[in-house]
Amino acid sequence: MSSSRETDAPGNTAESYLGLINAAGVENSISLDSNSEEAWIDVIQKMDEVYSDLxxxxxxxxQKNAALEEAQAFxxxxxxxxTDVLIVCDTRGRIQQANGAFQAxxxxxxxxxxGSExxxxxxxxxxxxxxxxxxxxxDNNMIVDEELLxxxxHGEASPFSMNCxxxxxxxxxFVGIVLIGRHLGELRRAYKELDQAHQKLRNTQQQLVFAEKMTALGRLVAGVAHELNNPISFVFGNMHALRRYGDRITKYLRAVDKGGSAEDIGTLRKELKIDRIMEDIGPLVDGTLEGAERVSEIVQELRRFSSVQKETQEPFNIVQVIRTATQWVVKSAASKPKxxxxxPEELDIISRRGxxxxxxxxxxxxxxxxxxxxxxxxxxxxxxxxDEMIRIHVKDNGPGIRADAVDRIFEPFYTTKPLGQGTGLGLYISYGLAEELGGNITISNSTEGGAEFILSLPLKS
Ligand SMILES: Nc1ncnc2c1ncn2[C@@H]1O[C@H](COP(=O)(O)OP(=O)(O)OP(=O)(O)O)[C@@H](O)[C@H]1O
Ligand SMILES: [Mg+2]
Structure with a gap:
């Protein structure tokens, strides 16, 4: 057994602790037998363990303190x-915590x-x-939303939307309540901004619809011109005939005024074909009026088509609208599909015609x-x-809708047409319009090939 090695460093051996004891001055008076030596070693080992546990x-x-400090800092x-105010209070309504926003x-x-109430x-x-x-x-274990002051x-009342x-x-x-509040001025400003953004979006959307309509109109011009040409040339032809008839009637009446013989007047009447003119004049005027009415209808249709105003619901013959729209498009097309x-000839619905x-x-x-x-x-x-609906099927014998287009066909700006030939807005806008009218558009490919579009509209919306 070594006698006087002194050290107080942790992790000492049993011997060194004995040394410490020895250093306390008891070394010489103690003589350890092997049993008590083992006991000492045990004690010292235990102390070692306790120390390392400590x-x-x-x-x-x-570590826990550091984590706690971090959590507190967070x-x-x-x-x-x-920026919202936060107030925490106990069950008696005494404030326990308030954030910077409320302190400010x-x-x-x-x-x-x-501690205040x-x-x-x-x-x-x-x-x-x-x-x-x-x-x-x-009592009700509920969340309360309320506008509070x-x-x-400065002691002035300030409106807040409070969530308690x-x-x-x-x-x-239950240990109390938490109140979180947002200044209503801020909320109102946020609402206003949202409203403005929404309005802007609606305007853009309307402009988009209008622009698409104008593009469509541009493509339709040839067809519309063709449609107008028929009645106009009809009216022109009739007007020329009426002018000739007018000249002859004037000539005849002048002769009657001059007071020629009955025989001469009769001969002139035959020559000038006055009786045929009299028979012809009625249908000629009717035909002219019809032509002028047709022109007026087309112009009205055009005006309706290009109008930005939202028209009101009215009864109209949808078959006529389908025919006119189709003729405009087909007559504007370079190729002329059949x-x-x-x-039926007539099918009245109540909707918005444009x-x-x-x-x-x-x-x-x-x-x-x-x-x-x-x-x-x-x-x-x-x-x-x-039942209450009308379904208009438009079927073509084209290549059908591409598999990758099926899910995207109604998306804005989706087009498979070459640049400059399609904006990809046609179906997007049409779908929106159909929904606005209380209907919808569905698509499918028919078994014989080609696509089929079905526009469903309520008979009365
Ligand atoms: N009858 C059809 N058969 C096959 N594919 C079609 C048919 N109609 C539309 N599509 C596909 O849907 C796409 C989108 O059509 P949409 O009418 O929205 O735009 P667009 O015709 O390309 O351009 P526009 O804005 O000029 O109408 C087309 O590009 C085409 O790929
Ligand atoms: Mg299109």
Whole structure:
């Protein structure tokens, strides 16, 4: 046994602890037998273990402290960064915590706020609500949303949208309430901004619809001109005939005025074919009027089509709208597809004529575009009336809808047409219009090839 090695460093051996004891001055008087030596070694080992445990606990404690400080710093930073006010109170309505936003509003420090009554921070108008708040939340375990008036640092009432909810401890006991509030001025400003953004979006959308309509109109010009040309040339022809008839009647009447013999007048009457003129004049005027009416209808239709105004619901013959829209498109097309109709002469619905016309134009335009490359170009239009709805089927013998287009066909700007030939807005806008009218558009590929678009509209919307 060594006698006097002194050390107090941790992790000493049993011997060195004995040395320590020895250093205390008892070495010479103790003579250890082997049993007591073992006992000492045990004691020293235990002390060693206790010491290392202590070191371990100390380390753990330091780590926990650091984590706690970090968590506290995190909570503090959140509370400080919050622009909404946050107030926490106990079950008796005494403030326990308030964030920076509320301290700034009230002009009071946290120390001044803690322990004060919740009622003190609200304006008189909100007092009755506050006095019932704790009770209400405790009894009904509910979240309360209310507009309340908080007092600012000058004692003025400031409107806040407050959300008040119950707070529970780790054992689920009700321990108070948490109030979070946003200044209503800010909220209103946010709403206003949202509203403005929404309005802007709606305007852009309307401009988009209008631009698409104008593009469609541009493509339709040739067809419309063709449509106008018929009645106009008809009116022109009739007017020339009427002028000739007028000249002859004038000549005849002058002769009658001059007072020639009855025989001469009779001969002139025959020569000038006055009797035929008399028979012809009625139908000629009727025909002219009809032509002028047709021109006026086309112009009205055009005006309706290009109008930005939202027209009101009215009864109209949808078959006529389908025919007009189809003729405009087909007559504007470079190729002339064969169009077959399966629909009655007349079918009245109550809807908005302009949008219906626009949808049909878009569907027929697409059909005309896809059949362009086919040897035989066929477009079939049929109408089916079911219950309260009318279904207009537009079928073509084109290549059909591409598999990758099926899910995207109604998306804005989706187009498979070459640049400059399609904006990809036609179906997107048509779908929106159909929905606005209380209907919809569905698509499918028919088994014989080609696509089929079905526009469903309520007979009365
Ligand atoms: N009858 C059809 N058959 C096959 N594909 C079609 C048919 N109609 C539309 N599509 C596909 O849907 C796409 C989108 O059509 P949509 O009418 O929205 O735009 P677009 O015709 O390309 O351009 P526009 O804005 O000029 O109408 C087309 O590019 C085409 O790929
Ligand atoms: Mg189109």
């Amino acid at each position: 070191v371990h606990y100390q380390l753990e404690l330091e 909570i503090d930073s959140v509370l400080t960064s919050m 509003l009230s002009g009071l420090s946290l120390d001044a706020l803690v 919740l009622k003190q921070i609200f304006a008189p108008d909100s007092q009755s609500f506050i006095s019932l708040l704790t009770q209400t939340i405790r 908080l007092l600012n640092e 909810s119950a707070r529970f401890d780790h054992e689920g006991r 169009v077959t109709y399966h629909m 949008p219906v016309h626009q949808i049909i134009v878009n569907l027929i335009q697409n059909a005309v575009d896809v059949v362009e490359k086919q040897d035989q170009q066929i477009i079939d239009i049929s109408c089916i009336v079911t």
